[in-house]
Amino acid sequence: MVDKRIVVALDYPGQDEALAFVNQISPESCRLKVGKELFTKEGPQFVEKLQSNGFEIFLDLKFHDIPNTVAQAVKVAADLGVWMVNVHALGGRRMMETVCERVSNLNQRPKLIAVTVLTSMEAADLTEIGLNYSPEEMVSRLASLTKSSGFDGVVCSALEAGMIKSMNGSEFLTVTPGIRPADASTDDQSRIMTPELAVKNGSDYLVIGRPITKSVDPVASLEAIRQSIGEI
Numbered sequence: 063m064v065d066k067r068i069v070v071a072l073d074y075p076g077q078d079e080a081l082a083f084v085n086q087i088s089p090e091s092c093r094l095k096v097g098k099e100l101f102t103k104e105g106p107q108f109v110e111k112l113q114s115n116g117f118e119i120f121l122d123l124k125f126h127d128i129p130n131t132v133a134q135a136v137k138v139a140a141d142l143g144v145w146m147v148n149v150h151a152l153g154g155r156r157m158m159e160t161v162c163e164r165v166s167n168l169n170q171r172p173k174l175i176a177v178t179v180l181t182s183m184e185a186a187d188l189t190e191i192g193l194n195y196s197p198e199e200m201v202s203r204l205a206s207l208t209k210s211s212g213f214d215g216v217v218c219s220a221l222e223a224g225m226i227k228s229m230n231g232s233e234f235l236t237v238t239p240g241i242r243p244a245d246a247s248t249d250d251q252s253r254i255m256t257p258e259l260a261v262k263n264g265s266d267y268l269v270i271g272r273p274i275t276k277s278v279d280p281v282a283s284l285e286a287i288r289q290s291i292g293e294i
């Protein structure tokens with residue numbers, strides 16, 4: 063049973079805006095995700111600052127490159143001490159296996175997660191890029207590849223979490239963005255689910271950004287979501 067399921071996506075333009083929220087919450091209530099926007103602005107020093115304040119960090123840079131380049135980048139992320147890091151499963155088996163080898167003898171290994179099909183994408187988007195599978199088929203295929211390459215889990219939609227658990231076992235982690243409370247705006251997400259249904263369908267970690275960070279009262283929104291999934 064996962065203790066803290068919520069991972070708040072700190073998609074802010076800079077550290078002042080991020081800290082205005084983070085300084086009001088406790089590391090006991092959630093984990094934090096630092097992604098491309100904030101990391102590009104503030105760099106690894108800001109990740110270290112959040113960690114020194116007690117927060118566990120999901121470094122979401124979705125690495126996708128040749129095996130050596132990705133493995134070295136993940137090793138640097140591991141040295142930074144992050145809790146979780148991700149790559150794109152579309153980088154393939156050799157890329158993911160090289161990552162596993164490169165971090166295998168480190169004292170502190172982050173959870174290694176691969177993005178399957180982005181939650182913003184639907185069937186037509188896959189067809190357009192030449193992938194003639196439904197999102198569900200593509201996710202299932204990439205999740206099996208991710209597991210057999212030695213990773214700890216995948217990023218997928220909560221809609222697919224149950225299927226992934228039944229195919230790959232309950233220990234294989236499902237990290238799910240595209241979480242939307244019933245009254246929230248969909249924004250640019252396609253494959254969405256409410257927090258309650260996501261947990262019921264086998265999601266281990268719920269990645270949530272705008273429904274919290276863009277709300278009138280972000281702390282209250284975080285607490286309401288935690289309450290809706292029985293954490294408080």
Ligand SMILES: O=C(O)c1cc(=O)[nH]c(=O)n1[C@@H]1O[C@H](COP(=O)(O)O)[C@@H](O)[C@H]1O
Binds near residue numbers: 180272
């Ligand atoms: O890897 C991710 O975190 C990710 C993968 C994915 O398929 N979809 C997705 O939305 N994300 C990230 O999850 C967060 C979702 O944010 P909101 O849509 O604002 O809740 C963003 O920071 C995305 O970059």
